[in-house]
Amino acid sequence: MPVTQEQATWFADAFQKLVANVDKAIVGKDHVIKLVLTALISDGHVLLEDYPGTGKTVLAKSLANTLDGTTSRIQFTPDLLPSDVTGVQIYDQGKGRFQFHPGPIFASIVLADEINRASPKTQSALLEVMEEGVVTIDGEGHSVGAPFLVIATQNPVEQAGTYKLPEAQLDRFLIKTSLGYPDAKTAVGLLMDSSNRARASLVTPIIKPESILAMAALASEVHVDESVMQYLADIVDATRKHRDVVLGVSMRGAMALARAVKTWAIAKGRSYVTPDDVRELAIPVLAHRLVIDPESDFAGVTAEDVVSRILVDIEPPAYRAA
Structure with missing residues (x-):
């Protein structure tokens, strides 16, 4: 069923309230907050890569506090075992059988x-x-429920004792982004309030998990013209043929971008996707999925550079029609 303008307006209003709520803790980073919320509603996950002390953990905690659902934090260390993350089967002597502990x-x-x-x-x-x-534990599947969002953080420095995420793992993150340092005005405001070290506690729950699922269902119905989807497909295909790229964007990545642009569009109060939505999300959704040729990497070429060049080279549908 097509999304009505009234539904799109409701969605945009609810989305903005979520952004404003998280902004209580992460000041001046509306764009990043919108990206993370887009991933949540689009059934994706987020990788935050930034320097230490930029607020990555605070952002994750603030989003968790916004949602009136269950939250958890896993501190990844070299001695962490898979069962410490997923759970384990423990033998219950009273019942005479193994029982799963999530x-x-x-x-x-x-x-x-x-x-x-x-x-x-x-x-x-x-x-x-x-x-x-x-x-899946001992052949039995256990659902984690919905909504479900993993927000992973990592630092681009302090590489001693770390293990680079493989391409298959990176491909499962819908969006990769960073917070960066605050501007001068925001920095002064944060310094004036430096005694408050628990900024995430300023954020209180304002939405139920069921409402997030309703927003996700609505976003999935946003109209995408075939020409816009062809534009998206052309961008993805160009990453696979680019001279500086060893491994381009997978179909998982293309489908992730297709889901994300629908959420991005309706968050702006529109019931349809435009080429600009694709352009705005192309780098955060696609760049981290590329593997750059070692020689090009040595020459300073980045995945973000490659996607940016592709966006310049491929004309959006509106300009073609003109």
Whole structure:
């Protein structure tokens, strides 16, 4: 059923209230907050990569506090085991059988703090649950429920004792973004309130999990013209053929962008997707999925550069029609 303008207006209003609520703790970063909320509503996950002390954990906690659901935090360390994340079967002598004890991954919002500090074996424990929302233990599947969002953080520095996320793991994050340092005015305001070290506690729940699911269902019905979807497909295809790229965007990545642009459009109060929606989300959704050729990487070419060049080279549908 097509989305009406009244429904789009309601969605945009609710979305903005969520942004404003999280903004109580993360001041001046509306764009990043919108990206994270887009991932939540689009059934995706978020990777926050930034320097230490920029507020990555505060953002994750603030979003968790906004949702009146279950939350958990997993501090990834080299000695963390897969069962510490997913849960384990424990023998119950009274009942004479094994009983599953769920791990911290069973929550609506899961903060995977410093995810690259855990071993690849532990990182791989997230592959199934991030893709399918299910944890399989001894052949039995256990659903984590919905909504389900993993917010992982990692630092681009302090690489000693860390394990780089493999491409298969990166591909399961719908969006990769960073907060960056605040502007001068915001920095002064934060310094004036420096005695408040628990800024995430300023954020209180304002939405139920059921409402997030309703918003997700509405976003999935947003209209996308075939020409816009072809534009998206052309961008994805260009990443696979680019001279500086070894591995381009997968179909999982293309479908992730297709879901995200619908949420992005209706969050602006529109019932349809425009080429600009695709352009605005292309870098945060696609760039981290690219593997740059080693020689190009050595020459300073980044995945963000590649996507930006592709966006310049491929004309959007409106300009073609003209």
